[in-house]
Amino acid sequence: MSSLVTYDDSEDEDESCDQKEEEQSDPSGFNSVNVKPRPAGSETVLGQSSSSLLYVYPKIQHQDWENRSGNEGKHFKNRSACLTFSKSIVDGSNPAKRRPSSLPGVRPYIPKRQRQSEETKCPENQPEQSLENPTRKGPVLSDVSPKVKPYLGEKPKSSGTPRKLLMSLEGHQGAVITAQWCPVPHVSHLLLSASMDKTFKVWDGAESGRCLRLYTCHSGAVRDACWTPCGRQLLTGSFDNTAAITDVETGQLTVKVDNQFKVMCVVLHPGSPDVFLCGGHSSVVKAWDSRCCKVVKTYKAAVQQTLDILFLRGGTDFITSSDCVSRDSADRTLIAWDYGSTAKISNQIYHERYTCPSLALHPVEESFVAQTNGNYVALFSSQTPFKMNKRRRFDGHKVEGYAVRCGFSLDGAILASGSSTGSAHFYDYQSTRALHAIQAHSQPCLCVSPHPVLPATAATCDWAGEIKIWH
Missing domain, CATH: 2.130.10.10 (YVTN repeat-like/Quinoprotein amine dehydrogenase)
Structure with missing residues (x-):
């Protein structure tokens, strides 16, 4: 089984400065994430305290992505799909509010009570009441009906x-x-x-x-x-x-x-x-x-x-x-x-x-x-x-x-x-x-x-x- 990779949620000032310099020197954005290899002999076990951060790659323009080809494009695609572990899941503590996922095709979970409350408020799910609404627009005592008019005189x-x-x-x-x-x-x-x-x-x-x-x-x-x-x-x-x-x-x-x-x-x-x-x-x-x-x-x-x-x-x-x-x-x-x-x-x-x-x-x-x-x-x-x-x-x-x-x-x-x-x-x-x-x-x-x-x-x-x- 392949070894897991842990990410530190704290950085010293030198590392943050080095990271900023690398971002400026590397316009492609490949070096924008600082990944530290796991020390040999260490293990990550669920339930033990372990820190992690969710690193997000900078947005790449559509033209830049089209210009990339071959192994370079494949390398970026593999790195963008890396898995992350939240701190709350690893140490078993109560999870904080999660930000909705920005990945395409992934929808955030909505609780059942919230879905039911939204359905009751949604006008699309309510039956049409235009025919039986006492405040419906339009007069009742309108003009003569075309079917009745020929018989009036x-x-x-x-x-x-x-x-x-x-x-x-x-x-x-x-x-x-x-x-x-x-x-x-x-x-x-x-x-x-x-x-x-x-x-x-x-x-x-x-x-x-x-x-x-x-x-x-x-x-x-x-x-x-x-x-x-x-x-x-x-x-x-x-x-x-x-x-x-x-x-x-x-x-x-x-x-x-x-x-x-x-x-x-x-x-x-x-x-x-x-x-x-x-x-x-x-x-x-x-x-x-x-x-x-x-x-x-x-x-x-x-x-x-x-x-x-x-x-x-x-x-x-x-x-x-x-x-x-x-x-x-x-x-x-x-x-x-x-x-x-x-x-x-x-x-x-x-x-x-x-x-x-x-x-x-x-x-x-x-x-x-x-x-x-x-x-x-x-x-x-x-x-x-x-x-x-x-x-x-x-x-x-x-x-x-x-x-x-x-x-x-x-x-x-x-x-x-x-x-x-x-x-x-x-x-x-x-x-x-x-x-x-x-x-x-x-x-x-x-x-x-x-x-x-x-x-x-x-x-x-x-x-x-x-x-x-x-x-």
Whole structure:
């Protein structure tokens, strides 16, 4: 075994002066390192004290290296690859901080914790959040969509039934309870969705399908949501006992009130947009004034919870749906209220033993419909005494305990309803005949929302958090 070479880490002044003279006299730099041969008979053993220094050859210009050839170049290459031993390794002491290696192709060791901290800070490893960032640049209430613009100046045509899937909107992590188009015609391409994942979003549902804004002002599941008539604000109710009004463009909270019960339904007063009603896991329905954030009216009923609220035309009366079902008849399942006096007008509207998870008002005629857990939609008159039309009902879909919603097209000719089987059903309002059914989702379809301007266009949402646009 060849003998090792040790390097002294201390030099006297004479040796350093001689070394400087040799460096000046030898421009090639070969004599710049002073190597002392190991004395005969001495050994270097790991664990014993031994001193060493790392000598670095001076940098050689690229042209000088090319000029060298033959044995001289090989000699320099062999000398530059000599091995060195650090003092800390030889005597077993704690190593000091090592300077990163300057040799090409050699990377310094980085501890695992440092690598993990750098990965978390690195923006390349983070998922893109441009589509769901509430502070994303670009206005939400932008110009008219090119797909909606041709239909704004025309008279509304007869509504058709959608047949083809246009796009699928994914991003919610929980069930999407409702999906509603903006009621303002020139921005009716905006789609609002409320989910059980504690968020609600606004989408471009006509062209790109992008999520324009994500709103996270609730700490509980968002159970209901709707647009204000101006289209610039959103009213939401949540299981965190609060109802909130949020600005669409900025995402800032305008109003937030505490109902002291889980909110399942919210609705704006049609004649006074500053007033909204909240119902939920309580026997009380509260009317709030958003200007002063105070309860202005209270409607008390002997029920456990309110499932839905529907204002009738004019805003003087409204209907509430509850889960109160007696053994013989559905007493107080649907209750008609006088908004001004807070008195009950009637609580004997629906006499079948099924709850009604959702209500919808016909846009033209004096009637409204109620989705029932009897797997059909019942038709009622919106004038006193609010009689049910027993000869006309819309059936063929399944409800089975889900909060399946129903809604009318803009002209009222078509009634659309979801189904617990995942399909979307479309009925002719006059004849109650089933027009068409789409197998829209694999999970229960909770809402079918016809577009207010585009014909034969609708949005559907399901229990798995998926939203689809159909045409």
